Amino acid sequence: MNRSPQITHVSWGRMEVEGLPPGKDFILHPGGGRAWDWSEHGTRHEPGIQPADVQELLDQGCTVIVLSRGMKLRLQTMPETLKILDDNGIEVHVEETTAAVVLYNKLAQTKPVGGLFHSTC
Numbered sequence: 873m874n875r876s877p878q879i880t881h882v883s884w885g886r887m888e889v890e891g892l893p894p895g896k897d898f899i900l901h902p903g904g905g906r907a908w909d910w911s912e913h914g915t916r917h918e919p920g921i922q923p924a925d926v927q928e929l930l931d932q933g934c935t936v937i938v939l940s941r942g943m944k945l946r947l948q949t950m951p952e953t954l955k956i957l958d959d960n961g962i963e964v965h966v967e968e969t970t971a972a973v974v975l976y977n978k979l980a981q982t983k984p985v986g987g988l989f990h991s992t993c
Contacts, residue, residue: 874903876980879973879989884943887973887991899925900976901932901986908988917993920948923956925988930956934986936963936979940972946993 877900881888888894889905897908910916913924921939929937937957941947945968957964965975969991979985 874984876900876902876976876985876987877905878977878980882970882973882989882991885992887989896991898989899928899986900989901929901934902984903932908990917942917946918948919950921953921988922950923953926953926957929986929988930960930962932986934962934984936983936985937965938972938976938979938985938987938989939964939966940969940987940989941966942990942993943969944993947990 877890879887879889885896886894887898889898892905895907898905899908913922915922915925926937939949949966967975969989976985976987
């Protein structure tokens with residue numbers, strides 16, 4: 873099984889992930905990840921994480937997904953996004969970003985986990 877990369881640092885506006893250049897927001901999954909560009913699917917704090925944002929994680933074989941809400945809990949998740957994950961039998965965790973990072977890193981030790989991480993508000 874490809875392991876999901878560990879997040880080695882998170883602070884306001886900056887994240888460091890093993891094997892990737894530092895950045896602000898990330899999409900991570902078993903075997904790697906990339907910068908999360910909100911403009912790809914029109915993601916905004918409200919209505920929040922779009923179904924298309926999580927599709928990449930499903931395509932990468934994630935069985936557990938961690939969605940971060942931002943440091944100030946501003947980032948929402950669309951109900952349609954949660955429904956798609958539920959329909960696919962995905963275990964989902966929605967947490968404040970620093971808590972999401974801790975949980976993701978722990979899950980990455982044993983499960984094909986994916987995540988969407990937002991390092992500001």
